[in-house]
Amino acid sequence: MWNKDKxxxxxxxDLDKCTxxxxxxxxxxxxxxxxxxxxxxxxxxxxxWLRVYQIDNGKSFxxxxxxxxxxxxxxxxxxxSGTPGQAFFQxxxxxxxxAHPPCVSVCPATATDYDEETGIVxxxxxxxxxxxxxxxxxxxxARYFNWYDVPWPKGTPRALSPFVSPxxxxxxxxxxxxxxxxxxARNKALVDGSExxxxxxxxxxxEACPSGAITFGQLQNPEHKxxxxxxxxxxxxxxxxxxxxxxxxxxxxxxxxxKMADNYVTRHKKLAKAAxxxxx
Amino acid sequence: xxxxxxxxxxxxxxxxxxxxxxxxxxPEIFLFWLGLPLTLLxxxxxxxxxxxxxxxxxxxxxxxxxxxxxxxxxxxxxxLGAGAFFTSFLNYVVGKTELKPIVNAAVLIGFICYxxxxxxxxxxxxxxxxxxxxxxxxxVHSMLTEVMFCITTYAIVLTIELLPTVxxxxxxxxxxxxxxxxxxxHTIMIVFAAAGTFLSFFHQGSxxxxxxxxxxRPFAARGGIGIWPWTFFLFIWSAxxxxxxxxxxxxxxxxxxxxxxxxxHKVKMLMGKxxxxxxxxxxxxxxxxxxxxxxxxxxxxGLTMDDMYHNPYGYWLxxxxxxxxxxxxxxxxxxxxxxxxxxxxxLAMLMTCxxxxxxxxxxxxxxxxxxxxxxxxxxxxLPSWQEWGIASLVLGFGLLVYMLAYRYLPVFPxxxxxxxx
Numbered sequence: 103m104w105n106k107d108k109x110x111x112x113x114x115x116d117l118d119k120c121t122x123x124x125x126x127x128x129x130x131x132x133x134x135x136x137x138x139x140x141x142x143x144x145x146x147x148x149x150x151w152l153r154v155y156q157i158d159n160g161k162s163f164x165x166x167x168x169x170x171x172x173x174x175x176x177x178x179x180x181x182x183s184g185t186p187g188q189a190f191f192q193x194x195x196x197x198x199x200x201a202h203p204p205c206v207s208v209c210p211a212t213a214t215d216y217d218e219e220t221g222i223v224x225x226x227x228x229x230x231x232x233x234x235x236x237x238x239x240x241x242x243x244a245r246y247f248n249w250y251d252v253p254w255p256k257g258t259p260r261a262l263s264p265f266v267s268p269x270x271x272x273x274x275x276x277x278x279x280x281x282x283x284x285x286x287a288r289n290k291a292l293v294d295g296s297e298x299x300x301x302x303x304x305x306x307x308x309e310a311c312p313s314g315a316i317t318f319g320q321l322q323n324p325e326h327k328x329x330x331x332x333x334x335x336x337x338x339x340x341x342x343x344x345x346x347x348x349x350x351x352x353x354x355x356x357x358x359x360x361k362m363a364d365n366y367v368t369r370h371k372k373l374a375k376a377a378x379x380x381x382x
Numbered sequence: 383x384x385x386x387x388x389x390x391x392x393x394x395x396x397x398x399x400x401x402x403x404x405x406x407x408x409p410e411i412f413l414f415w416l417g418l419p420l421t422l423l424x425x426x427x428x429x430x431x432x433x434x435x436x437x438x439x440x441x442x443x444x445x446x447x448x449x450x451x452x453x454x455x456x457x458x459x460x461x462l463g464a465g466a467f468f469t470s471f472l473n474y475v476v477g478k479t480e481l482k483p484i485v486n487a488a489v490l491i492g493f494i495c496y497x498x499x500x501x502x503x504x505x506x507x508x509x510x511x512x513x514x515x516x517x518x519x520x521x522v523h524s525m526l527t528e529v530m531f532c533i534t535t536y537a538i539v540l541t542i543e544l545l546p547t548v549x550x551x552x553x554x555x556x557x558x559x560x561x562x563x564x565x566x567x568h569t570i571m572i573v574f575a576a577a578g579t580f581l582s583f584f585h586q587g588s589x590x591x592x593x594x595x596x597x598x599r600p601f602a603a604r605g606g607i608g609i610w611p612w613t614f615f616l617f618i619w620s621a622x623x624x625x626x627x628x629x630x631x632x633x634x635x636x637x638x639x640x641x642x643x644x645x646x647h648k649v650k651m652l653m654g655k656x657x658x659x660x661x662x663x664x665x666x667x668x669x670x671x672x673x674x675x676x677x678x679x680x681x682x683x684g685l686t687m688d689d690m691y692h693n694p695y696g697y698w699l700x701x702x703x704x705x706x707x708x709x710x711x712x713x714x715x716x717x718x719x720x721x722x723x724x725x726x727x728x729l730a731m732l733m734t735c736x737x738x739x740x741x742x743x744x745x746x747x748x749x750x751x752x753x754x755x756x757x758x759x760x761x762x763x764l765p766s767w768q769e770w771g772i773a774s775l776v777l778g779f780g781l782l783v784y785m786l787a788y789r790y791l792p793v794f795p796x797x798x799x800x801x802x803x
Binding site for chain 1: 446508689750755
């Protein structure tokens with residue numbers, strides 16, 4: 103699992119643009135053949151690869167402010183500390199730095215892996231034994247166990263995407279940055295004799311976001327928009343202090359939103375805790 | 383000409399299977415009491431069929447509590463079953479032969495704990511038929527891979543260690559081949575005791591390591607040496623401290639229930655002393671680990687102790703684990719007067735085992751209860767009746783095997799001389 107990434111795909115989500123409409127979640131479910139369970143109100147057992155959390159600043163009307171935090175898998179690199187926008191560039195490419203996402207090294211059956219070519223954390227449901235150790239390891243709750251068989255209504259399997267295998271009961275699944283789209287783009291580039299361009303590979307959630315809050319691309323490629331966005335002073339990642347090094351970045355000009363991204367042993371923490379709301 | 387079935391009536395004579403020189407209750411009474419483990423196993427079967435047929439939605443586990451009561455029970459019984467490898471190690475490898483009268487019981491209890499845990503894990507994974515993937519597609523970086531390998535191999539070692547006791551059964555040993563085999567196994571037992579110690583050492587550690595390596599789960603995360611987090615060493619330490627206590631406690635319970643003396647009190651006192659000395663040293667290291675975690679590790683992750691404890695998983699759990707069921711029994715077991723008293727020795731050992739089981743509960747459940755994201759909710763967990771059914775396997779299977787072994791196998795070599803039959 104030595105990290106010699108040529109490409110690192112990542113995402114920047116502008117929380118000041120996100121309206122919490124949930125189009126990204128719906129697009130994700132459609133693209134990745136995520137089924138609808140009998141009881142979708144049971145949110146600690148239903149599957150939403152890209153979940154949208156609602157937070158507020160904890161103040162009463164008229165000072166109340168609300169923000170939404172879409173949360174896909176963070177595709178953590180792990181094992182390396184750093185400040186937002188800097189972490190990926192601190193490494194000396196000549197020195198092998200070990201990629202160490204919290205969930206990958208724990209899997210006993212190698213059913214999840216860190217792709218050294220793309221930086222994407224993969225999941226192989228057909229190899230998963232369902233021990234759920236990776237679910238326990240992820241602090242973002244981005245990994246989902248199939249507690250139920252999906253009750254596909256009659257006829258609906260014919261409408262599923264042929265590029266993603268539906269998962270069976272008893273295995274874990276998660277966001278893959280729509281890896282099947284990358285495979286298609288790579289195949290096309292191979293046939294055309296070209297490179298995979300920025301717009302050739304975009305995730306379903308990025309395309310579906312009506313307000314353009316989600317930007318996707320190669321984090322270390324200066325020609326990609328995400329590369330410029332992550333150097334903004336308003337960019338941050340969730341739970342930086344745990345050194346998971348996520349490849350999903352967030353942006354907000356509102357300080358209280360940025361403070362909600364991590365835990366602090368300061369007065370800010372009390373503010374964040376007081377303002378804590380639930381997901382939706 | 384003698385026919386094979388001519389001997390059958392002799393074999394059907396229950397008493398002829400009893401260990402030499404001891405008395406056992408009448409068969410009908412024994413059969414009546416077998417109803418207890420069989421009822422528990424029936425309860426397990428209902429839970430197991432439901433979980434296997436309908437899925438783990440039959441449990442109250444969820445994506446927040448990915449591990450539940452099964453893992454708690456697994457970790458607890460594996461820790462308490464450590465009496466097997468540690469007593470064998472002291473008896474066969476170190477040469478502490480004073481423990482010989484209790485080593486069979488320790489191996490038997492260890493066998494029950496490990497086999498019970500493996501059977502439970504078979505239900506716990508979402509795809510039981512793929513259980514072998516952990517061996518075939520083994521990820522060498524995972525502590526759980528190491529646990530799977532060592533627990534399985536150690537269960538085989540325990541079976542071999544238990545085999546001489548089975549072969550020493552009064553009737554079985556009459557078959558010359560079995561008698562020879564038993565004798566030969568006795569002479570090479572040091573090899574299995576050493577192998578068992580090696581395997582058990584690593585999987586006890588890896589079970590602790592499983593939690594310590596969760597560097598993004600602040601309740602469990604720890605530093606360490608190389609790839610081994612401190613919890614690796616703490617789990618070994620606590621297991622070898624509690625294991626001898628659990629073995630002795632079970633022997634004492636058997637004595638009370640059967641009304642027979644099974645080992646001398648001197649043996650029990652020695653086990654208590656071993657347990658107490660190890661527990662005291664464990665408590666020193668565990669207290670230091672807790673202090674370092676609270677004052678150094680947690681603040682580095684932007685958290686404080688107050689963030690770690692929410693009702694129902696409040697501070698009381700920590701005080702119970704470290705104080706009431708940690709330091710107190712440790713200090714009790716160090717007192718000769720406590721060890722000399724049957725009741726107080728039993729109490730201190732019970733408290734020791736409770737403390738270690740509580741430690742496994744805390745690492746499993748509380749680690750997951752803590753919402754790491756500042757805007758996440760806090761959840762609590764209570765097992766479903768199906769989960770309790772699966773968990774009752776260890777008790778049902780354990781009681782069944784233990785009752786059969788006590789009745790038919792020479793588990794306690796001192797029993798004939800200690801009782802006037």
